[in-house]
Amino acid sequence: RITRGVACSLIGRTTEITKQSNNGRELYLKGTNPKGAWERTLTASGFPDFETKSSQTDYSHMKKSIKTAESEDVEAEAWWECRGTKHRSLLCGGKKGNYESLRYVEGGGDVLVCESIFHPKDSSKKKAVVKWRFQRDP
DSSP states (O other): OHHHHHHHHHHTTOEEEEEEETTTTEEEEEEEETTEEEEEEEEBOSSSOTTOOTTOOOOOOOOEEEEOTTOOEEEEEEEEETTTTEEEEEEEOOSSEEEEEEEEEETTTTEEEEEEEEEESSTTSOOEEEEEEEEOOO
């Protein structure tokens, strides 16, 4: 019970700021919680993508070195799915595993949903999944 109460109070003080630029190619994110802030910019590329032809079969995502919230150096790749309505990113090469996120809006654009998945390196451990919903500030 105490753990749940502490977790709920931390979650209630978590925010995420998102800004698109370069016609949606770049997505700036700033997550803030009581432990601090984590800023990064993800660059969408690969397939499916804005400039990819439907007959194209060879593709790759641009990889960019960024730091995780824990200051680990990882390789980030990102792309848009579902006709540009969902943004997926992968952060690979973390000491404990890889991070995957899927972001999209719902509720007429007033709610940002972020599905976060941690894929542990240790195959004996299960992946961890969390779904965050951020209400737009008035």
